[in-house]
Amino acid sequence: MDALLTDIQAIVDPSGLIRGEAVGQRINDWLSGAPCRATAIVRPTDTQQLAAVMRCCHAAGQPVVTQGGMTGLVHGGQAGRDELVISLERMTAVETLDPLDGTLTVQAGAPLEIVQQAAASQGWHFPLDLGARGSCTIGGNISTNAGGNRVIRHGMMRQHVLGLEAVLADGTVISSLNRMLKNNAGYDVKQLFIGSEGTLGIVTRAVLRLQRPTTSENTALLAVPGFEALTSILNGLRQRLGANLTACEVMWQSHYRLLTEELGRHTPPLSADSPYYLLVEAQGIDQQHDEQLFSAALKDFFEAGWVSDAVMAHSGAQRQALWAIREDIEGLIQALRPLFAFDVSLPIGSMPGYVETLECELAAVRPGSRLVVFGHIGDGNLHLSINAGSDDADTRQAVERLVYGPLAALGGSVSAEHGIGLEKRDYLALCRSPEEIALMHTLKQALDPKGLLNRHKVLPFIACSRQEEST
Incomplete structure (x- = not known):
């Protein structure tokens, strides 16, 4: 290990390698806050450095775990004592924005919020959004195929990636930085890495598809008397607002009451006696017209008995206050630990x-x-x-x-x-067929035959065989 780390340090320079007590000052898991247990943390600055590091690790049979913003909830970035962490925290560059094609090329360590801001500064919009936007990274979003608050309109992360670059376990660089919306030439290689949680390759750069920003925004919180009414509202919003419907977030009374009345972390905009609360958001391009449609829909829902009470945001601050109730994960952790x-x-x-x-x-x-x-x-x-x-x-x-x-x-x-x-590995067969899991094994064996990338994760049988070998 010492010889390997010496070789790696020569590649990434001393500031790119963290060893000793400093490793334990990093977290191994966001939810528990447990300290990192890896042998060392490697911090490359570009794809070429990472490829050289992986060539060394592959030759030595050294397993690695890739870490991004560490906001995941399934221990996907957890590293053991005999593993090295590959951190992309120094690969955060927002490289180029093409204003004609509406694409943004970024390094995988760039935080989601920075990417959103970079797009907005040039008159564009990157629509993926989730509560961890300030910490989660584009590489992590890609490797987990992140969803978030706007999937109902914009889809998962997969829908926003036109091309990407990745480093395989042996250091091979797969550069598929396609910038075209239409490219039907052979296999769509990028799809192998989106959602594969770092088990097939380490994403280093991506070409993201941008959207033009909306100019109208309407947000409301609805108290709903029953689940049938909830689904009626959802279908009504889809019909009345069409593509303008951006978010439709439900809170059971258990969530709403805990974070408002019980903990007092948020001033309750509505009483806490309804079984369900629906946070609705619509975005369009004509504020006056869109607000009329939005308000008319809510009025009709009231008359139909689907809504018992409601509050509509009339400012950015009011909108943020409504979303804060829905996104207060820290409050949940505090109350339910x-x-x-x-x-x-x-x-x-x-x-x-x-x-x-x-x-x-x-x-x-x-x-x-x-x-x-x-x-x-x-x-x-x-x-x-x-x-x-x-x-x-x-x-x-x-x-x-x-x-x-x-x-x-x-x-x-x-x-x-x-x-x-790691957390859901043993339950994968509940929602994937034996044939699907066998194909996953085939892909893993083809791209990472030594099982070095994020071992023990996702696929239970490979994880077990590797554990047996290590013992």
């Missing part, structure tokens, strides 16, 4: 029964448990925050079985937008 956080997807119509059953089963198996729910209802994604009194391994496994078990029969998925990582 030790917290188990889950991210699942399932058919919208199955949501109320699934949540009710889960709540009852948690109470039976772990008396005193607490379940808090919110999600992106427009794309079938629920986030479940659970306090079961303890975070030991037995409790976690018991809770995981309750959360994941019903999803296969419902046609759901154990991961909507956060990936598989």
